[in-house]
Amino acid sequence: MNRFPAKAAGSTALITGATAGLGAEFARQLAEQGHNVVLVARDAARLQSGAQELERLYSIRAEVIAADLADDDGVAAAVARLTDPARPVEILVNNAGIGLLHPFAENAIAEEKRHLKLHVETAMELTHAALQGMLARRSGRIITVSSVAAFLPRGTYSAAKAWLLSFCRWANLAYAGSGVIVTVVCPGLTHTEFHDRMGMDKTVAPRWMWLQAERVVREALADNERGKAVSIPSWRYKVLTSAARILPARLVAGPPRRAR
Template identity: 80%
Template structure:
């Protein structure tokens, strides 16, 4: 029988929860009444974010400092997800980073770390979360991908394409068993993401930039409805529809430029 747990009885674990889309995911889920488990590398920022959410929304906020590009960090989060005494009803795989240079110019160690975080870590955490969710016949998994998944844009696109394909399959495989899986695919979003990779944010036109609040609001709503893929805003839905019929060289876009 499907669980009828109310938000006050459920917990959501969010990776990359100290900034950007991850922080907004945590905020909106807390606003809905879910307790939250915040995962990121910076313990001080995690503690500050947890205190803010607890004070503002009256929920419980737990912190777990972990580097999800490292095996030890992944193992710590897997252990938390696998704890039957503290079930996690919602998993948000959001942690990630971008690489500014082209594939041939990047250090292969950075490329491997990038691939691990976006693909292997998301897969491991999803596998861990699914065990309890399937037993309870209730759960939600949100994989933060990107519209880049549908475009030829370096290894970031390849990693996000894997995440979209995996989410589509998992949603089909587990929906009948009470688990909804959604790949949320935003376009350019105003967060720390592009600043951290050192990208010149004046290259994309202003109309292409989205706010994290809207991306998350539409993504959570699509997940609640059981959609396998969520592309926030009509403008990006139209862009992707056009991208499907245009030559790859036209939709790849200009190369990223440093600040």
């Protein structure tokens, strides 16, 4: 039996980065469970198309917020929706993210600052906003997508994801007693648009390392419902992250990213 049963269908979930990849899959699976959804991403046309499809398939309500969450105005739009007392959000999925193909010293510092803001500052701000209503209701679920990179020395991407891992582990400990479950999801390499947008050559990693988005999300939602602080989908990555904690950094850093 789950320690923290899922909120009844008909509640509302807000998902960032919801037009593709893990975000789109979170939206699909939550809608399939009967939750209404608020989809947040930059591409208004893809948002509308995705919302219409979810409403057609699952007979739920789907709202859209076209916003760049690396921009203060975009974050403010999401915060306004999360803190609207007339339309409570019971589930928040912090999924929006970007990757940088080149090493730190080769990237423009503006790119690095945007990268850090989206992964860390935005996730922190949206979590803070969602907590206000959830703590008052003594009920809520927050899922934040990190990465197995959080356990590895892989530049500023790993550093940002490690922040999310540490923050969410603490938040689950701090707020579970008040009815709010915070889970950080640390998937390995997953077939989505993420690496394609980076321009990364995906053949640098063997085929066995790649996961499907459906599995990652299914395991993440189940772990969150059980009250787990950390979700690492698949046994292969559970083993790899355990090994990363004890092996020398030079052995677990992995190959450098390579452009297509």
